[in-house]
Amino acid sequence: METLRALSNIIAAEVSTLEERYCAASLSPPCLESATFEPQLPAEVLRLSDPAVARAIHLIVAATGQLAAAVRDPVVTLLNAAHAFEISSSMRVAGELNVVEILRDAGEQGLHVNDIAQFSGSDPKVLARVLRLLASHHIFREVSLDVFANNRVSAALDKGKSVQDLFGKPKERWNDCPGLPALVEFLADDCFKTSAYLADTIHDPHAAPGPIPHMRAFNTPLNMFQWFEAPEQEQRLRRFGVAMRGTGEEEPVDTILKGFDWGALPSGSTVVDVGGGIGTFGIRIAKAHPQLKIVTQDRASVIEHATANWKTFLPSAVKSGSALFQAHSFLEPQPAENDGAVSVFMMRQIVHDWPDDVIVTMLTHLRAVAAPTTKLLIVDAIVEPACAVSSSIVSNNFNYTKVPELKDLPIKGHAELPPYPLLANAGVAGAPLHYYDMTVNNLLGGGERTLDGFHEVCAKSGWKITSATHVEQTVRAFIVAEPI
Numbered sequence: 001m002e003t004l005r006a007l008s009n010i011i012a013a014e015v016s017t018l019e020e021r022y023c024a025a026s027l028s029p030p031c032l033e034s035a036t037f038e039p040q041l042p043a044e045v046l047r048l049s050d051p052a053v054a055r056a057i058h059l060i061v062a063a064t065g066q067l068a069a070a071v072r073d074p075v076v077t078l079l080n081a082a083h084a085f086e087i088s089s090s091m092r093v094a095g096e097l098n099v100v101e102i103l104r105d106a107g108e109q110g111l112h113v114n115d116i117a118q119f120s121g122s123d124p125k126v127l128a129r130v131l132r133l134l135a136s137h138h139i140f141r142e143v144s145l146d147v148f149a150n151n152r153v154s155a156a157l158d159k160g161k162s163v164q165d166l167f168g169k170p171k172e173r174w175n176d177c178p179g180l181p182a183l184v185e186f187l188a189d190d191c192f193k194t195s196a197y198l199a200d201t202i203h204d205p206h207a208a209p210g211p212i213p214h215m216r217a218f219n220t221p222l223n224m225f226q227w228f229e230a231p232e233q234e235q236r237l238r239r240f241g242v243a244m245r246g247t248g249e250e251e252p253v254d255t256i257l258k259g260f261d262w263g264a265l266p267s268g269s270t271v272v273d274v275g276g277g278i279g280t281f282g283i284r285i286a287k288a289h290p291q292l293k294i295v296t297q298d299r300a301s302v303i304e305h306a307t308a309n310w311k312t313f314l315p316s317a318v319k320s321g322s323a324l325f326q327a328h329s330f331l332e333p334q335p336a337e338n339d340g341a342v343s344v345f346m347m348r349q350i351v352h353d354w355p356d357d358v359i360v361t362m363l364t365h366l367r368a369v370a371a372p373t374t375k376l377l378i379v380d381a382i383v384e385p386a387c388a389v390s391s392s393i394v395s396n397n398f399n400y401t402k403v404p405e406l407k408d409l410p411i412k413g414h415a416e417l418p419p420y421p422l423l424a425n426a427g428v429a430g431a432p433l434h435y436y437d438m439t440v441n442n443l444l445g446g447g448e449r450t451l452d453g454f455h456e457v458c459a460k461s462g463w464k465i466t467s468a469t470h471v472e473q474t475v476r477a478f479i480v481a482e483p484i
């Protein structure tokens with residue numbers, strides 16, 4: 001009983017924290033039943049801007065998840081976990097049938113499923129069951145039998161376009177679209193199909209067409225990015241670019257500015273955003289630090305979209321020449337113009353995509369053109385263990401390492417450990433990182449790394465880690481390395 005009581009005490013204490021913080025700000029917490037999600041509302045902003053609110057939410061999610069696992073019949077817990085793929089399938093249906101946008105127009109009172117299904121000509125009976133499964137997980141709301149409305153969660157998936165445009169111009173679906181709907185559809189489509197082959201590749205890594213689950217799922221010997229190049233995957237390529245914007249939507253928008261001191265770079269310094277995608281994060285840096293030159297480097301097909309994206313969101317930088325573009329594969333030696341000319345090579349969500357041997361190749365190419373003062377900035381997460389919080393974890397400063405050189409590494413801004421009896425990684429509250437870990441494994445053979453894992457690939461390619469900074473309220477770590 002002691003553990004159950006401790007978990008329920010965490011929940012009670014953290015609900016009180018929320019009450020106090022919202023009262024102090026003269027706000028009410030956001031309402032789950034609301035038919036809209038407006039991230040700019042002060043009540044939503046507080047969730048990201050007040051560390052006490054963010055931590056309370058994190059601990060409530062961790063403790064309720066652990067409490068449910070502790071009290072529930074293990075049979076039900078197992079069956080629900082094994083059935084979770086039905087949620088992914090249903091999310092894809094809702095996304096592709098534009099249900100969120102149809103319900104946006106219906107407002108609080110919602111719409112009968114027959115009317116929702118009419119837009120796509122789909123079977124209303126199946127659609128009702130899809131939406132009921134999602135509503136049971138607090139995504140959509142069943143207002144009355146077979147009548148559904150958006151709630152604060154489903155509304156966050158709004159693509160921001162009219163229903164008429166979404167159905168009438170499907171090829172323009174991802175133009176100027178927020179990142180989250182694209183990320184959710186990518187996860188519920190490609191990543192879900194790919195994940196189904198994980199066990200098969202573990203059992204038989206040598207079978208055709210290759211060892212990566214994505215290769216098996218789509219019957220291709222190409223890696224995912226090469227496969228995106230085929231003309232018939234054009235929509236997937238577009239969706240992926242926009243989806244990467246979605247990877248930053250659960251964190252404060254200025255996260256990329258907080259983990260590294262961009263202001264300390266001399267004016268005119270060149271930052272190469274290696275595998276920079278459509279430039280989402282380079283644009284954020286450039287807006288805050290217009291004195292820097294930002295080079296977005298990616299595959300030619302992506303650079304085309306990156307250039308268009310910069311022209312839309314920061315045309316002045318393109319015009320002035322402070323935004324530059326390099327169509328280049330990071331698997332090849334770096335372009336000669338980067339030789340000795342780069343202050344920072346930034347790699348955001350690149351290192352986690354690939355297995356060690358590929359990363360060592362990439363980092364070796366960067367090292368070959370690095371000046372003595374060049375910095376390598378890896379923006380990824382540092383994996384924490386899922387063991388229970390214990391005195392040995394605390395004494396090892398949480399980021400335990402077996403590498404002597406890392407023992408004295410300055411690690412800034414690390415989140416506080418969750419209290420007993422929660423897991424060190426906060427259990428289900430920390431699960432997003434472990435989902436991404438499996439997703440990159442299944443798509444490309446990559447994986448999230450511990451600090452020692454980052455050290456290993458850096459040391460093999462001539463780089464030495466000199467600092468790591470965790471940005472509060474995010475899983476994001478900024479790891480800085482310098483040439484050895």
Ligand SMILES: C[S@@+](CC[C@H](N)C(=O)[O-])C[C@H]1O[C@@H](n2cnc3c(N)ncnc32)[C@H](O)[C@@H]1O
Nearest residue numbers: 225244275276277298299302328329330348349
């Ligand atoms: C996970 S995304 C990250 C994008 C961006 N850094 C961000 O954080 O939004 C990986 C990026 O690597 C790029 N990429 C994949 N293979 C590449 C290659 N061989 N050379 C250069 N870029 C590549 C992809 O096009 C994609 O933009």
